[in-house]
Amino acid sequence: MTDYRVGRGVRWSVGRVTLTLADAKGNVRTLRYPEAAVFDLVSRGRPFAKVVSLTAHILSLDAAGAEALVRSTLEEWADGGFLERV
Amino acid sequence: MLAPHRESPPPLPAPRVDTATPSPGVKRHAVFLVPLLDRWLVFAPLLRLAALVNEPAARALRSGEGLRGPGLLSELVDRLRRPPASVPRPLDGEVCPSFLGIMPTRGCNLACVYCNFGGPSADKVDMEPKVAVAAVDWMAERLVRASRRDFQVHFFGGEPFISPDVVDIVVHRVRQQAARHDLVPYLGASTNGVFSESRAQFIGDYFDRVVLSLDGPPEFHDRHRPALQGRPSFEVVSRTAKQLGRMPVDLCLRACITDDSVGEVEGITRWMIESFRPAAVSLESLTPGVLAARAGLEVPDPYRFAIHCIGAYRLAARMGVRAVYCAAETERPRLSFCPVGTDALIVSPEGRLSACYLLPEDWRARGLDMDVGRVDADGRVSIDAVALDRARTLPLGKPRCERCFCQWTCAGGCHVNQTPPGCSDRYTAFCIQTRLVTACLLLRDLGGEDLADELLGDRRAMERVGEHAWDPVDIGTTEAWGGIEDRVAAARPSLPYGGASERPRSTIAEGLAWLG
Numbered sequence: 001m002t003d004y005r006v007g008r009g010v011r012w013s014v015g016r017v018t019l020t021l022a023d024a025k026g027n028v029r030t031l032r033y034p035e036a037a038v039f040d041l042v043s044r045g046r047p048f049a050k051v052v053s054l055t056a057h058i059l060s061l062d063a064a065g066a067e068a069l070v071r072s073t074l075e076e077w078a079d080g081g082f083l084e085r086v
Numbered sequence: 087m088l089a090p091h092r093e094s095p096p097p098l099p100a101p102r103v104d105t106a107t108p109s110p111g112v113k114r115h116a117v118f119l120v121p122l123l124d125r126w127l128v129f130a131p132l133l134r135l136a137a138l139v140n141e142p143a144a145r146a147l148r149s150g151e152g153l154r155g156p157g158l159l160s161e162l163v164d165r166l167r168r169p170p171a172s173v174p175r176p177l178d179g180e181v182c183p184s185f186l187g188i189m190p191t192r193g194c195n196l197a198c199v200y201c202n203f204g205g206p207s208a209d210k211v212d213m214e215p216k217v218a219v220a221a222v223d224w225m226a227e228r229l230v231r232a233s234r235r236d237f238q239v240h241f242f243g244g245e246p247f248i249s250p251d252v253v254d255i256v257v258h259r260v261r262q263q264a265a266r267h268d269l270v271p272y273l274g275a276s277t278n279g280v281f282s283e284s285r286a287q288f289i290g291d292y293f294d295r296v297v298l299s300l301d302g303p304p305e306f307h308d309r310h311r312p313a314l315q316g317r318p319s320f321e322v323v324s325r326t327a328k329q330l331g332r333m334p335v336d337l338c339l340r341a342c343i344t345d346d347s348v349g350e351v352e353g354i355t356r357w358m359i360e361s362f363r364p365a366a367v368s369l370e371s372l373t374p375g376v377l378a379a380r381a382g383l384e385v386p387d388p389y390r391f392a393i394h395c396i397g398a399y400r401l402a403a404r405m406g407v408r409a410v411y412c413a414a415e416t417e418r419p420r421l422s423f424c425p426v427g428t429d430a431l432i433v434s435p436e437g438r439l440s441a442c443y444l445l446p447e448d449w450r451a452r453g454l455d456m457d458v459g460r461v462d463a464d465g466r467v468s469i470d471a472v473a474l475d476r477a478r479t480l481p482l483g484k485p486r487c488e489r490c491f492c493q494w495t496c497a498g499g500c501h502v503n504q505t506p507p508g509c510s511d512r513y514t515a516f517c518i519q520t521r522l523v524t525a526c527l528l529l530r531d532l533g534g535e536d537l538a539d540e541l542l543g544d545r546r547a548m549e550r551v552g553e554h555a556w557d558p559v560d561i562g563t564t565e566a567w568g569g570i571e572d573r574v575a576a577a578r579p580s581l582p583y584g585g586a587s588e589r590p591r592s593t594i595a596e597g598l599a600w601l602g
Contacts, residue, residue, distance in 0.1 A: 014291040017265035033265050037258035040292075044284055054251060057215040058258045 003086040004074050006043050010082050014040075021082050029082070034059050038073050042083065048074075112483055115558035117166050118491035119144055120525055121550045123540055127525060128162065130563070131419045131494040132170035136528045137162055138537075148559050167563050174421040174494070176478040177429050181458075181469055185238035186225040187425070187432030187443060188218060188256050190249035196278050196319055198299075198311045199381035200342065202373055202503070203244065204445050212249045213435040218256050220465035221433045226263040237264050241275040242432060242443045247285055257292050276340075278311065279326035280319055286326050290333030297338045297368065298327055302354040306347050310383070324361070331362040338410070340368040344378075348386035351394035352401050359405045366408040369395055371519065373503050388515040388552065392522035393542045399527070400535075413520040416527045419494035422481035426456065426501050429478070437461040439469070441477035444502050452506035454480075486511045491557040496520045518552035525551050 006012075009024025019036040021029045031039055037058050041051045048070070056066035077083040120127040126144035128137045139147070143159050146152040153163045192203065193210030222239070229237055239260050246253060257273060264271040274295040279286075289296060300323055301307045308318040330337045339358045343351060348371075355367050372378055372385045395411050402409035413423065422428055426441045433439055439459035442449060449456045458477050459469040484498040484505050490513075498505040504516055513521075526538040541547050 016270060017261050033258070033262040037262065040258070040288075041254065044288060050251075054254055054258075057219060057255045058262065060219065 003048050004042050004078060004083045005045070005086055007082050007084050012039070012043065023081055027081075029080075034069065035073055038070055039077070039082075042074065112485055112488055114493065115488075115560075116170075116563045117147075117559050117561055118557040119147060119559045120491050120521075120557055121547075121554055122525065122529070122537065123544070123547050125537075127491075127528060128166070129491050129528060129557075130166050131416075131491075132173055133166065133168065134418070135165060136532055138532060138534065147561055150561060153561065163561060166561060174419050176421065176427065176482065178475070178478065180231075181429050181431070181474055182228045182232040182234065183225060183431045184425070184428050185240055185430050186221060187240050187242050187430060188221065188246070188252070189213070189242045189244065189432060189434050189443060190218075190246045190252035190256075191435050192244040192445075193248060194243060194245040194278070195248050195280050195314060196245065196311055197314050197316070198278075200310065200344075200372055200375060200378035200383055202375050202377075202444065202448070208244055210244075210248070211435050213252050213433070214437070214463050215252065215255050216463050216465055217433065217437045217461045218252055219259050220467060221439075221461050222256060222259045222263060223465075224461070224467040226260075226267055226269065229269055230267050235268070235270050237269040237271045239271070239273055241273075241277075243276070244435075245278050245280065246275055247277055247281045247289075250285065261292075278319070279323040279330075280313070281322075281326065283325070283329060286329045287333075290330055290335050293335050295336040295338065296330055297340050298323070298330065299342070300324075300327055300339045300358065300362075301341050302347060302350065303357060306350070306354070310342060310344070327362040327364070331364060336366075337362070337364040338366040338368050339364045340370060342372055343369055343386055343391065344372045345384040345386045348390045348394055351391075352397040355398040355401055355409060356405070359402060359407045364407060366410050367398070367402055368410040368412065369398055370412060371516065373500070385515055386519075388519035389522070389545065389548050391519040392526070392548070392552075395519070395523050396526045396538065396542060399530075411520075411523050413492070413496040413499055413516070414523040414527055415495050415497075416524060416531070420497050421494075422501075423497045423499050423504075424501070427478050427481040429474075431458065433461055437463065439467070441480075442502065444500075448502055452502055453508065454502060454506060483507065486513070486517070489556045489558065490517065490521065492517075492520055492524050495524055513553060521552050521554075522548055 007023065011022050013020045017033065019031045019039055021031065034055065038051060038055055041054055046054070052063065052067045052070050055061070055070050056063055059066065061069065074083060078085050116130060116132055118129045120129065122138065125138050125140055128139055128147070146159060154160055190213050191210055192208035194208065226237065237260060239256065241253065260271050260273065263269065273293045275289065275293060276297040279298045279300065299311065301310045304318065304320040307320045307323065311319055313319045327339060339362060341354055347354065351369060358364060358367050371391055372383055374385055399409040431439050431441070432443045437460055438457050439461060440456045441458055442456040455473065456477060458473040459467065461467050480501055481497060486505055486509060487493040487498045499516055504514070526541065529535065529538040541551065
């Protein structure tokens with residue numbers, strides 16, 4: 001199973017209900033919920049399976065729904081350079 | 087990481103109007119006279135007014151004679167007879183918690199020798215995620231119905247951060263619901279600080295306020311607050327305090343003061359401020375208990391506590407930091423010392439909804455039941471209206487407080503440990519130190535710190551303040567208002583522990599009347 005970590009040079013700021021990412025090239029992206037929760041969990045090194053189970057509770061999703069959401073979100077960020085696949 | 091954005095909490099919700107009446111038998115008073123050396127302190131907490139008068143003026147106030155006519159005394163009496171803008175009252179009607187308390191576990195990773203929360207022996211059972219989510223959703227729904235925006239959640243324990251999954255779920259569910267309903271989340275925690283740097287980073291990023299227990303340098307802290315196997319905990323707590331002190335979280339360092347450490351209170355305060363740059367330093371005296379007695383710890387002498395506590399207040403103020411002794415809340419009148427009676431609801435790991443975060447067996451031992459409802463694992467939240475009303479009116483029945491000028495400021499202290507039902511009406515050490523600290527803070531607000539010095543240097547004068555038998559004075563104030571009981575406006579509480587991140591200061595002593 002692929003795990004992820006924050007991309008090199010990526011920084012972020014936690015707002016009241018958002019999270020703002022900035023990569024080394026200056027690209028900025030504001031995450032709202034549920035994506036903000038997913039990024040926080042990944043950024044703190046939570047393994048993929050744990051991110052999925054916590055996201056399921058946070059969003060009241062079943063396991064399959066949570067896994068699909070987390071997987072697609074992480075893949076998109078990995079493609080965009082905000083995350084690296086481990 | 088970029089610096090997180092922080093805003094000040096919004097003002098408290100507007101007072102609600104209700105019609106509940108105080109419990110019979112315990113009268114509340116509006117004006118008090120306290121002997122201060124050769125003068126008397128007049129204190130009208132509901133009017134946020136304090137003044138110093140001489141002996142003849144005090145006699146006139148007490149007898150009701152010679153109050154009319156020109157002069158400062160009649161001016162003071164006129165002011166004392168003005169109706170207050172509001173009087174704190176018990177809440178009624180539908181519950182809308184002032185804040186939601188979440189207790190992820192009663193377990194703890196320390197074995198504090200004075201623990202009153204069952205930490206060293208408590209089961210490390212985590213709250214069910216569904217219970218946590220249901221409680222958060224219920225709170226959000228209540229806020230929306232009440233048209234309130236401040237979504238305040240505070241974590242208690244045990245040690246909340248040994249249940250990281252529950253914390254993560256609650257933090258993000260709160261923020262998600264806040265975003266959905268246009269609420270403003272404020273997250274707080276009371277913690278022992280024994281966790282990783284990564285967890286501290288998370289707390290600094292997501293929390294607005296943290297009350298961190300730190301009893302001083304290692305010689306005090308490690309004696310009071312060892313880890314489970316008796317290992318010292320100071321190093322990691324100190325690291326956490328340093329880390330949080332650099333982050334945009336409102337950090338309150340809370341020290342438990344014993345008879346051993348009371349002489350070092352100013353030194354501990356200075357060391358904390360220089361080492362960790364907290365927003366506030368909270369100084370609380372040891373609560374007597376079986377574990378504390380077994381460890382050979384004793385409550386501080388109340389007179390020494392008052393002297394050193396005021397010393398710490400002054401020192402902290404000079405260093406730009408706020409010192410706090412929770413029982414001496416002179417900024418505004420209140421009915422309850424703590425969340426009890428304010429509709430704050432604490433969710434226990436097993437889903438009880440309670441007005442108090444202490445152990446249920448401790449309430450029961452004093453004839454109290456603080457449970458007001460339940461959160462079931464299927465997500466249902468139920469409130470027992472009778473139990474809620476019982477919690478709302480509990481702060482009113484305090485016979486010991488009837489004669490004390492701190493009845494609207496200390497409000498009787500802990501309902502379980504200080505003024506449980508049936509307690510003696512004699513002042514305790516807690517009462518004496520609270521009376522002295524409160525009097526000195528009022529003197530400070532009146533610009534009379536030299537008088538406070540004189541008082542604290544004179545043991546007999548301190549005893550007169552600490553043990554004065556009857557403070558209330560009836561000058562027809564309540565009749566002029568139509569009676570305290572008829573002035574109805576409920577005051578919501580501020581924060582759990584009344585600690586770090588209080589609202590902007592305003593002085594209670596708006597009237598400076600030097601009549602001596």
